[in-house]
Every structure is written in structure tokens, then in C-alpha cells.
Amino acid sequence: MAEPRIRTTRHRTTVPADPDQVYALLADAGQWPQVFTPTVHAEVTEVADGDQQLIHLWALANGEVRDWTSRRTLDPAARRITFRQVVSSPPVASMGGEWQVDAAPDGGSEVTLLHDWTTVDDDEAAADWIGQAVERNSTAELEALSRAVTPGPDGEPLRFAFADSVDAEGPAEAVYEFLARAELWPERLPHVSRLDLTEQGDVQRMEMVTRAPDGSEHTTVSLRVLRPEQHTLVYKQTVLPAALASHTGRWTVEPHGAGVRITSWHGVTLDVDGVARLLGPDTDLAAARARIRHNLGANSTTTMRHAKEFAEQVAQQAAQQAAEQQGAAWTR
Structure with missing residues (x-):
């Protein structure tokens, strides 16, 4: 039996905020529903060794609310967060990825979001559905992250x-x-x-x-x-x-x-x-x-x-x- 095909995506944006500030926001899953449009709710259900977390997430995917559990590894020194779904919601068979925050050459932060996934039974139609959801959600998340760290005209947080x-x-x-x-x-x-x-x-x-x-x-x-x-x-x-x-x-x-x-x-x-x-x-x-x-x-x-x-x-x-x-x- 052939191994299921692994699909990958990369999304990147530059935001007008200090890299440590951006990383801290991404690391705090409790703030995600306010920051990220697709996220409805996020709960940290387990913490191990300080840098390992289990998170239960509810989020919109192509208009439907799906929930799953992901394991995250936090690396504040490198400003990197890797994640992997422990319990996926069909038609997703596996899903993982990484957030990376780096200092941008002209100031602010460069944020990269990576995803990789496979589908149940390697179904092509399901892969297209998942790909659309990943594209839509990743674009929305990076736009929302930029809004979240951009102050208002009065210099105060929005x-x-x-x-x-x-x-x-x-x-x-x-x-x-x-x-x-x-x-x-x-x-x-x-x-x-x-x-x-x-x-x-x-x-x-x-x-x-x-x-x-x-x-x-x-x-x-x-x-x-x-x-x-x-x-x-x-x-x-x-x-x-x-x-x-x-x-x-x-x-x-x-x-x-x-x-x-x-x-x-x-x-x-x-x-x-x-x-x-x-x-x-x-x-x-x-x-x-x-x-x-x-x-x-x-x-x-x-x-x-x-x-x-x-x-x-x-x-x-x-x-x-x-x-x-x-x-x-x-x-x-």
C-alpha cells in the first residue's frame, strides 16, 4: 500500500511589532479567538516540561466548526512554535506545522506559517477541501495577527x-x-x-x-x-x-x-x-x-x-x- 501523499504550504507576512511581542501573542493560545478569525475557542489541557502543551481547538473550516487536539512545542529562544494534531477531525488524517518569528530587515517581524497534512484514504477531493481551508485560514490568521499588533491612530492598542x-x-x-x-x-x-x-x-x-x-x-x-x-x-x-x-x-x-x-x-x-x-x-x-x-x-x-x-x-x-x-x- 502506497504511503499517503503529504501536502505542504508556506505563508509569510511582515507585521509592525517587536518579534518577542509577536511570539508571546502566538504562544498564548487563550488569546487566539480574539486575534484569529477562524478560531472559536482554545483550551490548554496539559502542560509538560514547560515547553510541551496539549491544546483542544475549535475553529471554522470552510464555514463548519471543527475541533481537534494538537501538541505544541514552544521554543521562545528561537521564537519557534511547532504543532502536530494528536486527534484530527476527518477528512484530515494528519496535520502539523510551525510558526516562526524573525526580526524583519527593515524593522518589525517576519512571520512564517508552515503546514503539512494528509487525508483519510488519500482522497483527492478531501485534499482539495483541506487545502482551501488551510489557504483561507492561514491568510486570515496572518492578516489578523498584523491587525492585533498594530496600534490605533491614538497609539493605544485596538x-x-x-x-x-x-x-x-x-x-x-x-x-x-x-x-x-x-x-x-x-x-x-x-x-x-x-x-x-x-x-x-x-x-x-x-x-x-x-x-x-x-x-x-x-x-x-x-x-x-x-x-x-x-x-x-x-x-x-x-x-x-x-x-x-x-x-x-x-x-x-x-x-x-x-x-x-x-x-x-x-x-x-x-x-x-x-x-x-x-x-x-x-x-x-x-x-x-x-x-x-x-x-x-x-x-x-x-x-x-x-x-x-x-x-x-x-x-x-x-x-x-x-x-x-x-x-x-x-x-x-
Whole structure:
């Protein structure tokens, strides 16, 4: 039986940032969903010897969400990251590659992205499909990397992150159920006008119309990865409000005191041209950051407060049922 054919690609770009800064961004897989358009979610599941990592990735490939596990080797001295899929998603039989960051001759960094792969049964049609996905994703990733390390016109980063929290005296399972059952949000949340939800495995696609505190309405599309064992839900918007180039988020429910703490985290990248179109060409970017932070934070906090009320009602009903059962036992 003939050995399967190995396909290879090379993509390269120059970005206006220090090589160590670029390498650090590539090494931090947790930032990839905000930086790289195809990446929906990335989790480091295992670390060995400091420079070896296992990463579980969810990413768009030709419009479909695929997930796989990759092993990475980090070499900060050489600014090199090699990767190899441990568990691939058919029709991929094997996939690997390398990131290399070097100082560019005229300043900034030269970034090279290499891929090699084989297909299940060496299928030619599958190879074409994979090749298209690699080409599209590699080009998008290098363009996104350049945007991520390029400062805005005011010299400040276009990427920023923030979080808000609400404490609840109810079970984590009830809070998580409220967050995961997004199809019920139009009935449960005042700022959600419409929501269409489809689900496949642990991935949801959610199209939602929301009202901002200033009264404006926005239609967004998000991909959400459910992690019920962690009481965590992560998402990435694929159709965004005009002022945003990227928006990712994470809901977490963690023990806190006698109850739980609900936290909503947002990662945002400004779209400078979009800010000018939406808010006016003379809009100060600091004001745009403040407005976006307020609008996103206000809606998330509203969601968390309603999740708190829902969970506390569940806790009260459980306590009432337990008291009634105990009272009934005394009468027997």
C-alpha cells in the first residue's frame, strides 16, 4: 500500500511589532479567538516540561466548526512554535506545522506559517477541501495577527478586555442552565428582541437581536462552545456590530462564599473605520472604548442579574420542597 501523499504550504507576512511581542501573542493560545478569525475557542489541557502543551481547538473550516487536539512545542529562544494534531477531525488524517518569528530587515517581524497534512484514504477531493481551508485560514490568521499588533491612530492598542461579576445564592447548575438555554432569552431578558439557536454537539450557533442601553438595536451571530463540566460557556461573534473587528467572551460560574460568582468576560478589538462610520469621523477612540465597554457590560450584567434571580428561585423552591417533605415525615 502506497504511503499517503503529504501536502505542504508556506505563508509569510511582515507585521509592525517587536518579534518577542509577536511570539508571546502566538504562544498564548487563550488569546487566539480574539486575534484569529477562524478560531472559536482554545483550551490548554496539559502542560509538560514547560515547553510541551496539549491544546483542544475549535475553529471554522470552510464555514463548519471543527475541533481537534494538537501538541505544541514552544521554543521562545528561537521564537519557534511547532504543532502536530494528536486527534484530527476527518477528512484530515494528519496535520502539523510551525510558526516562526524573525526580526524583519527593515524593522518589525517576519512571520512564517508552515503546514503539512494528509487525508483519510488519500482522497483527492478531501485534499482539495483541506487545502482551501488551510489557504483561507492561514491568510486570515496572518492578516489578523498584523491587525492585533498594530496600534490605533491614538497609539493605544485596538484590543482590550474587561469583566463584570454578580454573586448569587443559588446552585451553579441553575445559573449555567440559564446561560446555556439561550433560546429562552427573549422571554427572560429585556434587552433580547429575537434569538434563533441551533445546536450540534457542544457547539451552538446563535443569531440574536439586542437593544443597547442607548436604544439602538444590533444583530449579531455567535458561535458558542458549551463546557458544562466546568460551568463555563465561551463564545465568538462572527457577525459583529459595526464598531468591532472582533468580539469574544466567556461566562463562568464558580463557587463563592455560600453561593456562586457569575462572571462575564469580554475581549474586544476596535474597527477604526467602523467607529468612524457609526459614531462619526471625529470620534475619539478612548470615547469609543468607553461606550463599547458600557454597552457590552450593561447587557451582560443584566443577563447575570436575571440568571441570579433564576438560580435563587430554584434554591428557594428546593428549600421549600425539602421543608414540606420534612413536615410530612413528622405526620407519619
